[in-house]
Amino acid sequence: MTRPEQQQQPPGRTNAMDPQPDHGEESYRGSGRLADKAAVITGADSGIGRAVAIAYAREGADVLISYLDEDDDARETARWVEQAGRRSVLMPGDVADPAHCRAIIDRAVQEFGRVDVLVNNAAFQMTHETLEEIPDEEWDRTLAINISAFFHLAKAAVPHMRPGASIIGTTSVNSDSPNPQLLPYDATKAGIANMAAALAQLLAARGIRANSVAPGPVWTPLIPSTMPPEQVKSFGTQVPLGRPAQPAELAPVYVMLASDEASYVSGARIAVTGGRPIL
Numbered sequence: 001m002t003r004p005e006q007q008q009q010p011p012g013r014t015n016a017m018d019p020q021p022d023h024g025e026e027s028y029r030g031s032g033r034l035a036d037k038a039a040v041i042t043g044a045d046s047g048i049g050r051a052v053a054i055a056y057a058r059e060g061a062d063v064l065i066s067y068l069d070e071d072d073d074a075r076e077t078a079r080w081v082e083q084a085g086r087r088s089v090l091m092p093g094d095v096a097d098p099a100h101c102r103a104i105i106d107r108a109v110q111e112f113g114r115v116d117v118l119v120n121n122a123a124f125q126m127t128h129e130t131l132e133e134i135p136d137e138e139w140d141r142t143l144a145i146n147i148s149a150f151f152h153l154a155k156a157a158v159p160h161m162r163p164g165a166s167i168i169g170t171t172s173v174n175s176d177s178p179n180p181q182l183l184p185y186d187a188t189k190a191g192i193a194n195m196a197a198a199l200a201q202l203l204a205a206r207g208i209r210a211n212s213v214a215p216g217p218v219w220t221p222l223i224p225s226t227m228p229p230e231q232v233k234s235f236g237t238q239v240p241l242g243r244p245a246q247p248a249e250l251a252p253v254y255v256m257l258a259s260d261e262a263s264y265v266s267g268a269r270i271a272v273t274g275g276r277p278i279l
Contacts, residue, residue, distance in 0.1 A: 010124070011179045012221025014046045018057035021219050023051040024248035025080060029051075030058030033259040038112035040157065042095055042149065044124030045074035046169060047220030051247035052119060052254045055076050057084035059255055064108045066122065087111070095122050096144035101152035103273060105160065115157045117258040120150040120192070121170040124138040125185035127227050135172040139184050146188035150195055151245050154210075157245035163207025169196040171212040171269060176279045193269050200267035211257045216273030217244040240275030 004018050014021065028051075043049040045067035053063045063081050067074045069092055075239050078088035089111050093100040108115050124145045128134050148265070150169055157167070171193040178186035192212055199210035217223075218235035220230050223244075224232050236244025253270050271278045 003233060003235070005233045006224045007232070008221065008225040010126075010225040011068055012046070012225030013070060014050075014076070014221055017219075017221060017224060019149070021047065021151070022246040022248045024054050024251055027210045027248060028055050030055070030084070032058065033059045033255060034061035034117070034244055037061040037116040037258070038108065038114055039107045039119065039123060039258065040064045040066065040115055040153070041119040042104070042153070044156040045077055046071045047222060048215065048247050048250050049121045050077045050080075050118070052121070052252040054080045054084070055251035055255050056117070056258065057081040057086040057088075060086070061117065062087040062112055064091055064104065064111065066091045066093070066095065066104050067235065068092065068094060068122075082163070095142055095149035095153070098148070101149050105153060105156035109154065109160050115160045115165065116160065116162070117166045118153060119158045119168045119170070119254060120153055122149065123170065123185070123222065125182050125190045125222065127181045128195060129181060131183065137138060139168060142184035143188055143205070146185065147191040147195070150192055154199060156199075158203065158206070158208065161170075162207050163261065164260060164263070165208045166262070167196070167199055167203075167208065167210040168257050169210075169212040170195070170255060171196070171214045173214055173216045173271065173273045173276055174279055175214060177276070189257060196269070199269050205219050209262065211265060211268045211270065213250065213253050213257070214271045214273065214278050215245065215250055216270050216276050218250060219244045219246060236274070243273060243274070246274065
């Protein structure tokens, strides 16, 4: 399936996308799997983050919605969380700033009293044809958003986590099958996979689990805001299933990893790639 050529400025907005993504607004049905848990999700205004926030709320969790500055998108996510009868907390700001990462966790503890689930999902990428055209500042910022924020968030959250808590990083199929046009992004996604695997071992004695999810192509605002229009048109057609995922198709994996049903799942990297294997 192809879609119209389209372009946005980063970080992108959901309402400008054609077609509109499916976050599970009309389809996800909860069954109490996260009853009374407190979750922090970065990049929760749109895309995978919004789908996870909706699913978590319908499974019984309260959700802190961390996002950059996409206020309209974030308010829409909050509306769905509250419609599910759960509390939402909006937390705008830049996770590239370590102090803001700590502030996110402080706010969650202030509002919820603890952190049961941390989902490190916010990410940045930009397409470049040559190594020389990647600005130094963009390299630094990509690492700060995608991988350093994970460190600062986890470090701040762990003291407020109880046995049974869950840390989930969003990595990518690019972590071991890198796209040469996305070099900084590739490097950070490999780092997230390794950090989650290390955290699983480091935190096991405290009863805290850590895992990562490796999506393939997913139809989110990141795509039209960071890729050339001609690539957006054919985005996702290269995988065996022949299409990009909808964000709603990722959410059940994040629910499973956050739930008590996954009590023996730690150190895993789960592929949601439309048939493209990960190593």
